[in-house]
Amino acid sequence: MPQILVENLSKTYRVSERQPGAWGAVKGLFARRYRIVEALKHVSFSLERGELLGFIGPNGAGKSTTIKILSGILEPLSGRCEIDGLVPWRDRIRHVARLGVVFGQRTQLWWDLPVIDGFNLLRDIYQVPEAEYRRTCDEMVGLMRLERLLDQPVRQLSLGQRMRCEIAAAMLHRPSLLFLDEPTIGLDAPSKLAVREFVKTLNREHGVTVILTTHDMHDIEALAERVIVIGNGVILADKPFERLRSEVFTERRLFADFVGDAPLLDIPEAQIRNRDGNCVELSFDPAVISVPALIERITARYELADVRIEQPQIEEVIARFYDIHGAGEA
Amino acid sequence: MAAGAVPLRSYRAIFAARFMLTLQYRVAALAGVVTQLWWGIIKVMVFAAFYHGASHYQPLTFAQTVAYVWLGQAFLMLMPWWGDPEITEMVRSGNVSYERLRPLDTYFFWYLRGMAWITARIVPRATMMLLFVGWIVPAIGLGKWGLMMPPNRAAATLFVGAILLAVLLSSAILMLINILVVVLVTDRGPSLLASQIVTLLSGILVPLPFFPASMRAVLFFQPFAGLADIPFRIYSGALAGGLAFAGLVQMTIWIGLLIAIGHALLGRVMGRLQVQGG
Numbered sequence: 001m002p003q004i005l006v007e008n009l010s011k012t013y014r015v016s017e018r019q020p021g022a023w024g025a026v027k028g029l030f031a032r033r034y035r036i037v038e039a040l041k042h043v044s045f046s047l048e049r050g051e052l053l054g055f056i057g058p059n060g061a062g063k064s065t066t067i068k069i070l071s072g073i074l075e076p077l078s079g080r081c082e083i084d085g086l087v088p089w090r091d092r093i094r095h096v097a098r099l100g101v102v103f104g105q106r107t108q109l110w111w112d113l114p115v116i117d118g119f120n121l122l123r124d125i126y127q128v129p130e131a132e133y134r135r136t137c138d139e140m141v142g143l144m145r146l147e148r149l150l151d152q153p154v155r156q157l158s159l160g161q162r163m164r165c166e167i168a169a170a171m172l173h174r175p176s177l178l179f180l181d182e183p184t185i186g187l188d189a190p191s192k193l194a195v196r197e198f199v200k201t202l203n204r205e206h207g208v209t210v211i212l213t214t215h216d217m218h219d220i221e222a223l224a225e226r227v228i229v230i231g232n233g234v235i236l237a238d239k240p241f242e243r244l245r246s247e248v249f250t251e252r253r254l255f256a257d258f259v260g261d262a263p264l265l266d267i268p269e270a271q272i273r274n275r276d277g278n279c280v281e282l283s284f285d286p287a288v289i290s291v292p293a294l295i296e297r298i299t300a301r302y303e304l305a306d307v308r309i310e311q312p313q314i315e316e317v318i319a320r321f322y323d324i325h326g327a328g329e330a
Numbered sequence: 331m332a333a334g335a336v337p338l339r340s341y342r343a344i345f346a347a348r349f350m351l352t353l354q355y356r357v358a359a360l361a362g363v364v365t366q367l368w369w370g371i372i373k374v375m376v377f378a379a380f381y382h383g384a385s386h387y388q389p390l391t392f393a394q395t396v397a398y399v400w401l402g403q404a405f406l407m408l409m410p411w412w413g414d415p416e417i418t419e420m421v422r423s424g425n426v427s428y429e430r431l432r433p434l435d436t437y438f439f440w441y442l443r444g445m446a447w448i449t450a451r452i453v454p455r456a457t458m459m460l461l462f463v464g465w466i467v468p469a470i471g472l473g474k475w476g477l478m479m480p481p482n483r484a485a486a487t488l489f490v491g492a493i494l495l496a497v498l499l500s501s502a503i504l505m506l507i508n509i510l511v512v513v514l515v516t517d518r519g520p521s522l523l524a525s526q527i528v529t530l531l532s533g534i535l536v537p538l539p540f541f542p543a544s545m546r547a548v549l550f551f552q553p554f555a556g557l558a559d560i561p562f563r564i565y566s567g568a569l570a571g572g573l574a575f576a577g578l579v580q581m582t583i584w585i586g587l588l589i590a591i592g593h594a595l596l597g598r599v600m601g602r603l604q605v606q607g608g
Contacts, residue, residue: 073430075601089601097433108428112351124343125432 002046003177003209004070009079011040011065011233039065040076041233047211049176052203054224054241055213058322062233063213067181070211071101083177097126100170104182107162108169109154115165116150119172126173133172140168143198160191167198178202180212184219196222217314229321236325248321249312254282254291256298257306267297278305340434345446348416352450359454362407366459370403374475389539393478394566398537400477401562404459407451408496408557409528410504412521413511414444421512436600437593440508445501452497481567488574492561495581499556502588503528509595533559539568553588556581 015035018028040062047053057063068074069081072088072095081088086095102108109118123133141147144164149157157165163183170178180199184192200223202208212223220227220241227244229237237244253273256262262280265272270284284294291309298304374396381392390398412418417440420426429436460477467476480486503524510520529535531554538549538559549555560577563569569577 068427071427071431073427092430093433093435096431099431101428101431103427106423106425106428108425108431110347110351113347117347121343121347125340125434127337127339 003049003051003084004045004047004211005080005082006046006066006070007044007080009040009043009066009069009076009081010038011062011069011074011076013037013039038233040069042079043230043233043235045228045235045238047209049209050203050207051226052199052210052224053212054220054227055211055230056215056217056220056227056318057230057236059215061230063230064181066230067101067179067211067213071099071179072096097173098175099177099179100173100175101179102163102166102170102181102183104163104180104185107154107166109162109165111155112153114151114153115146115157118154118165119150119169122169122172128173132174136172136174140171143201144168144194160187160194163187163191164194164198167195171202176208178208178210180210180214182214183212184214184216192216192219199223217318221314229318231322231325237321244321245311245314245317248317248324250285250287251283251312252286252291253310253312254284254294255308255310256280256282256304259303259305263302265298265302267294270294337434341438341442344439345442348443348446349450352447353454355451356454359451359458362455363458363462366403366406366455367462370400370459370463371475373399373403390537390563390566390568393474394563394568395537396475397478397566398533398562400459400463401565402534402558404456404463405452405493405496405558405561406534407448407455408493408500409532409534410448410500410507410557411525411528413507413517413524414440414447414504416443416447417508418511418517421515421517426512430600435593437505437589437596440596441501441505441589441592444504444508445497448500448504449497478566480565485564485567485570485574488578489561489565492556492564492578492581495578495585496557496561498585499553499581499588502585502592503553503557505592505596506588509592509599512596512599528554528557531555532557533562537562539563550577551580553584556584 013036015037017033017035018024019033043062043066055063055066065074069076070083070088072092075089083095084098088095109115110121113121119137123130123137128136141150144167146165146168149161149165154162154165167180167183178199183199184195187195196219199210199212203210203223210223212219214220225240227237227239227241228235229244254270256279258278258280260278262275262278264275265280265282267282267289269289270282272280273283274281282294289297295304295307377392377395377399381388381395388395420429429439432439464477464479467473480489507520507524510523511517514520531549531552533555534557538555539546541549549559556577560569560581564574564577
């Protein structure tokens with residue numbers, strides 16, 4: 001029995017529309033027009049305990065709507081959803097007691113309170129026993145290196161510091177399930193790395209099931225084995241990231257540094273993408289020409305100084321994928 | 331409550347946190363006291379002139395009216411003029427999402443917070459005001475303009491009970507304003523509406539006994555009377571015995587009713603909540 005089971009989930013929003021101009025405003029007073037936006041269309045997936053799922057898609061694709069339904073905040077139009085045997089929006093109080101959620105663009109800590117006071121308040125709200133709380137709190141503070149932040153009011157923290165506190169705060173009641181909605185948005189590199197490291201520890205060592213939405217593909221690359229891509233409210237792909245990559249892009253890149261000026265290579269199986277000074281960038285399909293064969297062809301005629309082979313950047317993979325499916329933001 | 335037992339520890343912590351946080355605004359409290367003293371003096375002088383010129387029977391004695399005015403100034407923050415600023419801010423920023431992630435009944439979660447906010451603003455202001463008009467003003471020989479003592483112990487006891495009920499009532503009305511703020515996604519309209527109704531119907535502007543006799547029964551039984559009129563008249567003995575008791579009963583009934591209505595409304599509003607973006 002999977003921990004999370006989602007079947008045929010649909011959700012629509014009603015958005016009021018106004019015709020432009022003064023006359024439109026007057027007309028709107030009498031007859032309001034609404035447009036129905038389908039945020040989710042028959043979304044189905046399931047998740048086993050201890051999995052780490054990356055949930056990606058362009059803005060407005062339905063990621064946050066899904067997270068909010070799974071959190072019990074929103075009620076779907078139709079469909080079924082069960083998490084540990086509970087229906088999130090119907091058994092909300094029992095469900096959220098064992099759930100941790102971080103919305104990267106919002107704050108759950110009390111703006112005017114020192115971090116530790118906010119933590120203590122959450123302890124009381126979730127009714128965590130004191131001994132257990134001490135243990136969890138110390139562990140989170142250690143993992144996220146929060147010792148020096150605890151006495152500061154939340155409003156004085158930098159975004160990176162705050163996000164570290166937010167994620168620790170979401171774990172104080174030891175949830176078995178963690179939803180992270182764009183946790184690395186706007187963070188600097190060290191903070192992003194700290195967040196990723198922390199999520200990895202929670203998932204691998206504590207067995208916490210994690211759903212992560214993000215626009216930062218490096219988050220996905222570093223964390224998620226399985227990825228769901230969603231666009232216009234429909235699931236476009238649900239598979240391990242490496243499979244997604246190899247399906248979208250068969251090509252690889254070879255960067256060759258030559259001793260002396262870069263030659264005008266003539267290899268029909270590979271295309272020259274770029275040539276600059278003594279460096280050439282080639283793109284090729286390993287199914288057509290293997291890496292050793294390609295290098296052999298080059299070294300047969302020229303003297304190589306250095307060679308490296310790269311896969312296309314993950315951002316490129318995803319952008320191409322959105323393109324193929326026409327899922328870019330409208 | 332789905333989980334069975336009421337999570338008292340959670341609610342106590344929520345109340346305490348908001349209470350302490352609100353209590354920090356000492357300068358605002360002090361400024362409020364000065365302003366309310368000033369307005370109180372003006373109102374007392376207006377009533378003095380009124381009583382001086384009026385020849386026929388008045389519904390309250392001058393001392394009772396003065397007590398009504400000073401209590402009104404001391405307990406001004408009991409009035410639910412506006413929605414809870416914390417809730418308003420959350421509605422604006424979309425942080426309402428997080429409220430739904432707490433394993434608590436959202437209505438009582440917010441009710442306790444609102445009650446803490448109301449109480450923490452009353453305590454320092456009322457203490458300073460009552461000390462000044464009930465003790466210092468009579469001590470310097472201006473007793474006629476100060477706050478009379480309750481006529482007997484029964485009146486004093488009933489007054490304390492009535493103020494406690496008034497805090498519960500005010501919090502219930504505050505919740506209705508909050509719900510309107512959530513629905514409309516702005517606090518402007520709800521606050522404007524609330525402040526007009528509360529000002530008129532609580533008696534804080536013109537004591538309710540001074541309204542035309544034909545309206546008095548209706549005014550006594552409407553929910554806003556419990557915010558000022560009933561407690562203040564109990565204090566001065568203008569509402570005693572069976573009438574005082576009737577006042578407390580009507581307050582209790584309204585508290586229960588308004589909480590039940592608010593609880594049902596918030597449940598429905600949250601069911602179709604739309605939090606977009608992010």
